[in-house]
Amino acid sequence: MRVHAFAASALAAVALTGGACAAGPTISRPAALDDAGAQVMVTRQGGQLMIDYRFGRDAPVWAFMDSALETDSRQPWRPRQWTVETPGVVMERRGHYDIIRNVDGGPVPREVRFRVQPKAVDLEAEYPTLLFSNGAVALPTRQMDVFALASPQAAEAVPDDLNRTKVDGGPARVTWRDDSGPVLFNGRRRDALTTTDERNYVLLGDATVTPGQGLSTVIDPNLPPWIGEEIREFAPHVGQYYRDRLGAPGAGGDTPIVMAAWNGPTERMTSMGGSVLPGLIVMSFEGRGVTTPQAEIRERSRWFIGHEGAHFWLGQTIRYQFADEAWITEGGADLMAVRALKHLDATYDDRAELQSEVDDCADLAKRPVAEAGARGEHRAYYACGAVFALAAEGAQRQRTGGDWFDFLKPLLRQPDGVLSREEWLSGLTRVSRDPSLRGDVERLLDQGAADPSAVIAKLFQRTGVAFRMENGRVVLS
Secondary structure, eight states: OEEEEEOSSSEEEEEOOSTTSTTSOOOOOOOOOTTTSEEEEEEEETTEEEEEEEESSOOSEEEESOOOBBTTTOSBSHHHHEEEOSTTEEEEEETTEEEEEETTSSOOOSEEEEEEOOOOOOBSSSOOOEEOTTSOEEEEGGGGOEEEESOHHHHTTSOSOGGGSOOEEEOOEEEEEETTSOEEETTEEESSEEESSOOSEEEESOOOEEOOTTOEEEEOTTSOHHHHHHHHHHHHHHHHHHHHHHOSOSSSOSSOEEEEEEOOOOTTOEEEEEEEETTEEEEEEESGGGSSOOHHHHHHHHHHHHHHHHTTTBTTTBBOSSGGGTHHHHHHHHHHHHHHHHHHOTTOOHHHHHHHHHHHHHHHTTSOGGGHHHHTOTHHHHHHHHHHHHHHHHHHHHHHSOOHHHHHHHHTOOTTSBOOHHHHHHHHHHHHOOHHHHHHHHHHHHTOOSOHHHHHHHHHHHHTOOEEEETTEEEEO
16 A cells, blocks of 8 residues: 655655555464454444444454554554444543443443544555545445453554454455445445455545546545546546556456546645555545645646556455565565656656655665554655666566566466465575575665665665665665
8 A cells, every 4th residue: 555645835655555455465374263353333323323243152352453553643543434333332442443342341331332433644554544525435444353361461462463363253244235326346335235355445425436547436525627638538547558568457357437526725735645455446635735736746646547557466466475465565566666757757757756765765774664564664665666666667677677577577477376475585685596695685685784775775786777876875777
C-alpha cells in the first residue's frame, strides 16, 4: 500500500507498507472450526454503523487481527471509532492488538454490539476506511476478523506478524446490510452479501459504477471532475504496459475497478492516499489544492496508479512470505512504476524519483531494513527495495541487455504464489553470477550499516548501475 500526502506548497511522499498491503501475505491460520471465529452483522443506519458480533464459544479475550495504528498519531484507530454498547465489555490496547474483555474477568458475552462512527484516516500497514462525500462508506472485508486469547496479558506476547504464529480463530463470517438499499461488492449491487475469506471492499451507500474499456470506476459524485478524467484516461495505459511486459496478472481479473473518494476541499491541504486489492485500486483525495488541475498533483496521481497497478502482478500474482519481506513487492512496484511512467511520458523525471529512493535507503538502512516495520519506518521497504531492484536490473542488463521486467518475469512463476526472500536473492545470484551481491543485500536487511551509501555503491558498481560519489552520497547518473 502506498500513500502520498501533499503539503500545501510542496509535494511530500509518505510510503506505508506491511502485512496488509495488497502485496502482503495471506495470514496463516489453522483450519477454522465452526465455533472458532465469529459471525458478524454490519448494518449501515444513516451516518453510522452498527456492528454485531456473535461468538461461537466462550473466551476471556477476543483480539482484532486488523489493529493497525494511525499514520500521523501512531495510535490505534479502532478505539477512536468503535464504541462498545454491550454492558460490562471494554475495549483496550494490549501489545500490538485491540482487544475486548469482560470487566469482571469472565468470558466475553457471546453477543457484543459496537456503534461505529467511521472516519477516514491513513493507517500503517492496513487498509483504511473510505468515506464518500455523499455519506457512503467503504469498509475492508477483513476488518472484522478476530482470534481468541486466554487473557489480556497473553495479547502482549503475540507478535505483530501473524504469519509466524498460529492463532485461535479464523476469518469472520460477515453479513453486510444497508438500510437504504443494496450494497456494492466487486462492482455489482447485491441485496444480501456475506463474506468470509475475501479481501476486498464493501461499499454501503449510494455510488455509481461506470464501466470502461479495461477499467471500471466508482467515483465520488463530488470528486473534482479533472481527477476522475485523469484516472479514467491514464490507468488503462499503465495496466496495458504491464500486461505487455509481464503477461496477464494471475489475480485481479481483466477489468479492474478504481474506487475514488472525496473528503472535501479542506483549507491548506492537498492529499491523496489509497491502496490496492485483488481487482481494485482505492484512492481518496482531500484539500483545496485538489479542486483545480495542477501538474504536481497529476504527476503524483499517475505515480500512485503506476505503483498500485503494479501490485496486480507484484503482490497478487505473487506475494511475499513474511511482513519483513515487504521490500520485495513495494520496492519492486516502485521500479515498475518508474519504468512504466517513463515509457508513457518521455518528459517524466525518472532519475529524480530513483534518486529519492537511493537517498532514503541510505538514510534508513543504518538499522536493519527487515525490522523497519516494527520501528514505523515503512518507507525503508520501498526505498531499499527499489535500490535492490535497481541492482537486479543492472545485473540483468549486463547479462542479457534486459531490464527490471526481464528480471522479474520468471520470478512471477511461483507455483505457490509466494516469492520468498530466498527465491528473490537466488534469482539475483543466478542472473549476476556474483554471490557477493546477496551478502551485501542481506547485510542491509539483517544488520544495517554504519555507512549504507558505501554498501549501495558497491552493489551498483558490480551491477553496472551508473552513479558517482559526491561527498559520500550515491548520485545516480
